[in-house]
Amino acid sequence: MRRAVLAAVAVVAAVVAVNTQSEKLDYAAIGKIRDEGFNRSQVMDHISWLSDVYGPRLTGSPAIQQASEWAMRKFGEWGLANIHQERWKFGKGWSLVRFSAMMLEPQPQPIIGYPREWSSGTKGPVTADVVRVQIANEADFAKYRGTLAGKIVLTQPARRVRMLEGPIILRMDDQYEKEAETTPVPAPAAGRGRGPSTGSGQVPATAAQAFRDKLEEFYAAEAVVATFDRGSDSDMADGGSTLSWQQQHPDGGTIFPSGSFARDDKVGKSVPGLTIAVEHYNRMIRVLDKGLPVRVELNVETKYYDEAGMNGFNTIADLPGGDLASEIVLLGAHFDSHPYATGATDNATGSAAMMEAVRILKASGVKPRRTIRVALWGGEEQGLLGSKAYVADHLADVDTMTLKPEHAKLSAYFNSDNGTGRVRGVWLQSNLAVRPIFERWLEPLKDLGVTILSPRSVSQTDHLSFDNAGVPAFQFLVDRLEYNSRTHHSNMDVYDRVQRDDMVQQATVIAVFAFEAATADEKLPRKALPAPQRPAGRGTTSSAQR
Incomplete structure (x- = not known):
């Protein structure tokens, strides 16, 4: 059985490789993205607003609501569409x-x-x-x-x-x-996510x-x-x-x-x-x-x-696409933080990188075929609650693995949540069929140090909500720097620990990757659909209530 599965993966990868060879990257557009990203970056200003002015951004606090309102104003200034909050029940x-x-x-x-x-x-x-x-x-x-x-x-x-x-x-x-x-030897199975x-x-x-x-x-x-x-x-x-x-x-x-x-x-x-x-x-x-x-x-x-107005929410905006506008490339990062500092590297950096990526794409004038959506999640620190709520509302009931129409329209989800380091590659989340595609997409980024395509599956952040629903979902692999030693969930997670040059690179790389995903001829290949988390007859429990 294992040999048959490996053979099937090899066939899929070979077919994908042939198809990707016929696709030409738009180096002129990528050059415009890099020029805007490196020469007119605003990413550090975004981080300062999110951390210095609105940090910390604990879910359910006034500060995260103020930060969301600021982000929506920026999205409006940049000419994005479909700007809104999507709320879900959280608690006090x-x-x-x-x-x-x-x-x-x-x-x-x-x-x-x-x-x-x-x-x-x-x-x-x-x-x-x-x-x-x-x-x-x-x-x-x-x-x-x-x-x-x-x-x-x-x-x-x-x-x-x-x-x-x-x-x-x-x-x-x-x-x-x-x-x-x-590829590491799998550990004994333990539930999904947090x-x-x-x-x-x-x-x-x-x-x-x-x-x-x-x-x-x-x-x-x-x-x-x-x-x-x-x-x-x-x-x-x-x-x-x-x-x-x-x-x-x-x-x-x-x-x-x-x-x-x-x-x-x-x-x-x-x-x-x-x-x-x-x-x-x-x-x-x-x-x-x-x-x-x-x-x-x-x-x-x-x-x-009090919960009266639903204390949990996600902040959403779209960069509309062209001939494939009904299909979505989703960029996401958790917007919330713990209250012990200002949430700079966890995760104003990831949120600012995603915001800056869509700003770069809009300002550079490139024309993505698919709609590029940016989502800033709440409730990640309490168990990926915001991204789970989005999946439940838009994509699938993972308890029964009943899919919604939008599931087929989502090409890929890309996540940023490991601090201020440079992007070094992508965790493939065991989706080996995307390797030849990503290898091609990395070509115009290798001079920036983006070279690693790890087959490993990683967890503990919002891409897992999408992976558990059968959507191609990936976390960017970044240098950890001081993330786990000094800033992660500490009282020193502040703006001064953010590395400017690395963040400029991070936002620009994400913009290029999003553009490549949004202009490819085909949506990204998918792994087999996961089994239902709660088989029929055992009852279901939503992870976040509307």
Whole structure:
């Protein structure tokens, strides 16, 4: 069977290769795109607006609505069409109003930290003693019952802080390029995307999550003032995209808050929870171990937003095509961010690159045959919710794999969501039939360092929603730089970490790729349609409700 499948793939690839040889690239048009992209780039200005002015852009917050309105105004200025929002049910929104934390004893010290998203507030400034707990299961509750009222609780042990010994900056050197061009042995099957979602967009509880919920209820019942954590137990992070590369978190005041409080009917019922710098956290532990008091003044004010107007949305605009205008080439990036910084590299860079790509195409005067649509997704950080909602509305019910008419009209989806690095190629998502096509499309981009076509399937971002619906969907392969070491989901994801030259290249490469997809004689070849996610008879649950 495997030999038959491989033979079939080889035949398809051979047919595609013959067809692509007869297609001529429009080098004059590509030259215009490159000229506009490199000589009149506006991508850094887009990033500044999205991060400096409207960041952070947490889904359901006023800031992401303001950012969307700004993006739609820009689309209008550039002459795009069909500019609109598409809304879907998300749950309560949240934003931080103000925050301060100051150690008072044993000596005064400002504390670097940030409330975790959807945290409640302190109802004004409070001063409290800090205590440390060691709670591994519900049986441990008894040791602390009646002792924590009015206290700030440290929830983890100290963590060793190392010098910068590991890699901080990752680029696709020869070693990683060779690895990317291999096909890894598949891991045991684990659900699609970031896990299934309920109708409200919440990830179903696991045993570990159920215990965390019980722990939050315990802290609230004990009248704890707030909890402090110091983030991950390790200072190392995967480089991402299934490769073996690793990056070291630099610490030094950079924090990586993890975990979100509920945004359903439990919203606001937990005590405030904050992640603080590991160095400040460790100091508190050491002082407590000496039997001395630690006192902190804390002020957290947050605000929640009701669902009434549907807090989730995607922002859409079209560059109309010509003779094949009913067919779509879709460019997408998630527009939302976590609230801990300004969401510059995750993902103002990807959103700005897609915006700039359509601006370049419009300004250069080239004539795509297919319509090029740009979509800026909300809710990616909570489980690819915006792109899932688009798929459900426009393309397919993936629970039953019932296709809608637009499914046949979508030629391809291209995604950008790995930071500020240069485009080095494309993750083929196991769609080997597109390789000869993409090899030809890369010819006018090789001088820009775009050479890699990895057969690997990658996940954890919005192209997966389309891949799971049987649409050709691809993530651009970029240099990770400091993405996983310093900026990804941290308090240092700010404009200053963005690399201008790399972003100019990224937006221009995406514009060229979109143009080539929109002018090709045929839509891109597709993999076999995936099996339904919920076979008939088991019931269905939409990932995002309209």
